[in-house]
Amino acid sequence: MTGLPSNHDMARLHGPLMQRAGAIAASLFDAAAIDFRDAADTAPGKPRARRVSLSRGANPGIVREGSSHTCVTYTDPVSERSLAMILAAMAGPEDPIAADPESLSVFALAERLAVSDIPVLINGPTGTGKEVLSRFIHTRSNRKDGPFIAVNCAAMPETMLEAMLFGHQKGAFTGATSASEGFMRAADGGTLLLDEIAELPLQLQAKLLRALQEQEVVPIGSTKAIKVDVRIIACANRDLPAEVAEGRFRADLYYRLNVFPLTLRPLRERADDVAPLAFALALRHSQGATPCFTEGALAMLKLHSWPGNVRELENVVRRALLLAHGSATIAPEHIVFDSPARLVSHLAIGGLAVAHGGAGMVPDVDEGTRKLSSIVQHSEARHIVEVLDACGGNRLRAARELGISERTLRYRLASMREAGIEIGHRAFGGGR
Incomplete structure (x- = not known):
């Protein structure tokens, strides 16, 4: 430029x-x-x-x-x-x-790789601008006139992920009253952003890998593969090599996506x-x-x-x-900074370093934090911690007790950590 x-x-x-x-x-x-x-x-x-x-x-x-x-x-x-x-x-x-200067160097590098079609893996904490960088790559590429489809893998219902990504035929499952092309076909000729890729279930990781390798998708209920021309940009706010080592992310998909890694640092840096x-x-x-x-x-x-x-x-x-x-x-x-939902002191509960505020784990709050949203967040955090404690830190068992998927539990734990509620490493480990 x-x-x-x-x-x-x-x-x-x-x-x-x-x-x-x-x-x-x-x-x-x-x-x-x-x-x-x-x-x-x-x-x-x-x-x-x-x-x-x-x-x-x-x-x-x-x-x-x-x-x-x-x-x-x-x-x-x-x-x-x-x-x-x-x-x-x-x-x-x-x-x-x-x-x-380092941010500018990332964008300068992104502009250089935009002209190719190689997959890009963008790493960085939540809220650092990974989608902005993804759009920047798309608009500087030869695909700029094609669609840019952003998909948050953590925000979609787990039972619907496959249909939403790859599409489905009419009548393929209960409630499928019409056919759907899915996000990959919708991004044909353009760019597909897979945000929070670490939240993708293992069985879908295998199907995504095949779709990337063959540049084709097979909608649910169909036996016919449909060719697609899509550039993939994946974003992760967790350490994917660690996820691979723990068996939660396929190594072959990681290497397929990690052709050109970019990293966005936290804003404080x-x-x-x-x-x-x-x-x-x-x-x-x-x-x-x-x-x-x-x-x-x-x-x-x-x-x-x-x-x-x-x-x-x-x-x-x-x-x-x-x-x-x-x-x-x-x-x-x-200038009034956010007051994170941080509890007062630390105790080890079930192997988790959890901050709490004494009796009932209710934090000391002033009038400005006695809002319903804060109360609900504290109540949910307290209940999740108590269930994790009762399950000895086992995430799979805790998720079953809570009536949610393990993936949803990981998402809630990550949200709690970002809000300033300190939860030790075991809550983010395997815990199975």
């Missing part, structure tokens, strides 16, 4: 900021789709381009004027805030946002991404003038550990917009 187009006036008025933004834009955006100009320039804009107007003034700010025009006022061309605002203004609805992401999220969730983060507010955001990654940042930004309503700035007093 080329850098941002410029002219003599733009170079004279905004040269330092344009140079910094242009270096990053070359890795993330389609420069031809961005119409950069000084705010005083009233010439007609480029057709179908996102217009970004720049001005320099004492009061920094960012204002969205319609769906394709953003005005940015900056004070210091070399400040982190100025760069963050211009990156947020340049980004399209599905464009990635990054400024951290890429602090330079925080400010542009914060401005982009503020633009997304506000109308008209967007309150501008002060330097102090940005410093607070960069120092946070972000256990919930970008999803948590989005919560904080939306909360700040509400608290700063009517104000031109988002100051440190408007």
Whole structure:
């Protein structure tokens, strides 16, 4: 990709900021789709381009004027805030946002491999932007005009996974009142994203492997294979080599998917991404003038550990917009971080290191956390821990006692861990 187009006036008025933004834009955006100009320039804009107007003034700010025009006022061309605002203004609805050098190197590498059809395995914690990276690969590939189908393997009912992935014939099973092509055929000519691939049951892993090797699917109820042309991108938030070693993930499927691995680090390890992401999220969730983060507010955001990654940042930004309503700035007093469902002290229960709050395992909460959602989350966590304790940490038995599948139990345990409820390693191990 080329850098941002410029002219003599733009170079004279905004040269330092344009140079910094242009270096990053070359890795993330389609420069031809961005119409950069000084705010005083009233010439007609480029057709179908996102217009970004720049001005320099004492009061920094960012204002969205319609769906394709953003005005940015900056004070210091070399400040982190100025760069963050211009990156947020340049980004399209599905464009990635990054400024951290390692994040930029991942996207630069992703652009290079996008031109091929090799499978890609994206690793990283939940909420780090794996689907955004997947879409980036798709839009930079020769398949960009084809469909992009995203499937969360953990969110689909286990009994329906095979039919939803590979399709089915009418009458193939009870309730199949009509035929369905399935996600793989729906993605024909494009890209299929299999998110949380580690949650795919073993028997379906074998069928997926064959579909990838032969580039064909056999719908349920049919004996005829149907050819498909699909590029597979898989995402995992768990250690797949460890899953292979424990027998929960097929080694042959792992090596089939792991042709080109990419890794997205947690947000806390890429602090330079925080400010542009914060401005982009503020633009997304506000109308008209967007309150501008002060330097102090940005410093607070960069120092946070972000256990919930970008999803948590989005919560904080939306909360700040509400608290700063009517104000031109988002100051440190408007920054309120998520309060994770973390219990108070630790005891070993059934071999699990579980945090709890004394009698009845009820945490100390203030008025702000006595919401129904928090109470339900704590109650569910307590019950799951008690059943796991009674089953000696055996996940399969505990799932049966709870009336859910082991896969669903693993998903609940992972959600509890992400929410800050500390559960020891055995709960995530084999436990059979």
